[in-house]
Amino acid sequence: MVNSKIGFKKGDKVLVIIGEDKGKKGKIVSIFPKKTEVIVEGVNFLKKHSKPTQKSPQGGIIRQEGALHASNIRLICNKCNKPTTIRREKIKEGKRVRVCKKCGEIIDKV
Template identity: 50%
Template sequence: MHIKKGDTVVKITGKDAGKVGKVLGAIPKSNKVIVEGVNMLTKHKKASQKVQQGGIIHQEGPVDASNVMYYCNKDKQGVRIKHKVLENGQKVRICAKCGEVLD
């Protein structure tokens, strides 16, 4: 997967296209990510011991990783990511547009 937890991404398709948010979690098995403020779902929760007050709760749903791009703060847009192995053997991600090291 090209996206990791904590990355800033931009949604490129669907109803939330153009929204920028931070990745809250990654699900590599199903190739999905959960992005802050994108794909908001409405859940109806019943009051229980864990949740004292029930009601309607809004939370983020998973989005396919192919529908988001890494957001480069230097370029102020979504960019592709390249992978490169440095001389010391460390594998890093690099912004394909400006060459900035992401890891």
């Protein structure tokens, strides 16, 4: 399911267009519709300090992907392989599907 507010779904291949990770590509692994944010695999790593545990009594630093605002990413089209904006008006078999603005390819397989 594509989240209608964000326009992305899990598994989408995206390009980061703004910020420190500009130019990086990755796959969406989580979506937070309320905040209009997503987590992209391998992008926007944040360092978090973890509390000391029995295993690592010193504590440590965990690297974890931080959320990106949906406006900071563009979907990469499977067909033309370019970052694209999406047209959503196309209806296939009763479902709204996303269509690449550049090449016209239907991005969502119904």
